[in-house]
Amino acid sequence: MAETTAKTGYDIKIGTHNGTFHCDEALAVWLLKRTGAYKDAKVIRTRDESVLATCDIVVDVGAKYEPENHRYDHHQRGFTEIFGHGFSTKLSSAGLVYKHFGREIISNLLQWQVQDSRTEILWLKMYKEFIEAIDAIDNGISAYPSDIKPSYRMRTDVSARVGFLNPRWNVHATPDEVDSLFVKASNLVGGEFHERLDYYGTAWLPAREIVMSALQKGSGIDERVLVFEDFAPWKEHLFDLEKELGIEGRSIYVLYPDESGKWRIQAVPVSSESFESRKALPDEWRGLRDDALSQATGVPGCVFVHASGFIGGAQTREGVEALARLALK
Structure with missing residues (x-):
C-alpha cells in the first residue's frame, strides 16, 4: 500500500x-x-x-x-x-x-x-x-477484436453516464x-x-461459502453429487471453486430444496453459461411427471423431469437422492 x-x-x-x-x-x-x-x-x-x-x-x-x-x-x-x-x-x-x-x-x-x-x-x-x-x-x-462489428451501440454503461454529466458543448x-x-x-x-x-x-460471498462447504463436506451419496441444505446461486462459484481445488469437472448433480419445500436435482452444465449438461438426467425420464415418472424410475414421490434432462424434482430429499444414484449409473 x-x-x-x-x-x-x-x-x-x-x-x-x-x-x-x-x-x-x-x-x-x-x-x-x-x-x-x-x-x-x-x-x-x-x-x-x-x-x-x-x-x-x-x-x-x-x-x-x-x-x-x-x-x-x-x-x-x-x-x-x-x-x-x-x-x-x-x-x-x-x-x-x-x-x-x-x-x-x-x-x-x-x-x-x-x-x-x-x-x-x-x-x-x-x-x-x-x-x-x-x-x-x-x-x-x-472489448472485441477490431474486425468484429457490434450488433448494436452500447451507451448506457457507467462510463457513458458519467460522460453525459459534463456540461453540454453549447452551454457556458x-x-x-x-x-x-x-x-x-x-x-x-x-x-x-x-x-x-x-x-x-x-x-x-455467502453463496460462495455455501458451495465451498458442500464441496468440502460431501453429500454422503457420491463425491459427484452436491447437496445444499438451502438454495443458493451456485453455478459461477462451483466452476471457480472446482478450479481452485483442482477438481474441475467432478460435480455432476446438485440437490437443493426449492421455494415450495420440495427438492430439485439439477445437472451441472459444462460451463456456467452453457445449456449443455455434463450428464443430463436419463432420456427415458425426460418429460414425465408425477406417477408416470415414479413408475419409470421406481422412486416414489417424483414430481417432474424437464424435457431436456437438465433438472428434475421430487417431493423429498430422499427422492432426489435416489434419482441421483440412479442417474449416475
Missing part, C-alpha cells in the same frame, strides 16, 4: 485535472475519500503544475506514476501498468488507485480486517466485475459549476461501486 501523509483534516488535498471529466478520475477521487488518509481531503481540479505540486496526492494528471510520491497518472508515454493477478488491461487512474488502496477501501466499507481472506476475494472480484471495464474504456481498449458553465457536476459524477460511479461491493459482500 502506498505511504500515507501525516496531515489530517481538510488541509489534505487530492489533485486531479479540471475541464471535461471522465469516469476513471471521478471514481479514483471517490475511492480515495474512502481511505483513512484522504477521507476528509479537499479536491483540487486544475492542470497548473505549481498547484498540483501542493497536493498530497494527484490522480489522472501530471504525467507521473510514482506511488512513492503519491502520483497516479496513466497518460504518459511508456506507461504499461496492469493490475496483475491474471488481468492484462492497462490501468486508468481508477485502476491505479484501486490497485494500491482497494483492500483498505473494501475493509473500510464492509468493516472487515484488511487481512481477512474475504477482503482479498472481493478485491479481485470488484476489479474483474467493475473496475477493469472503466480502465479499458478510458484507455480506448475495445463556470468552473464552479463544472466542479459541482464532477462531484455528482463521482458520487454516481462511487455509489454504484459501493452497491456492487455490498452485493458481493452480503449475497455473492
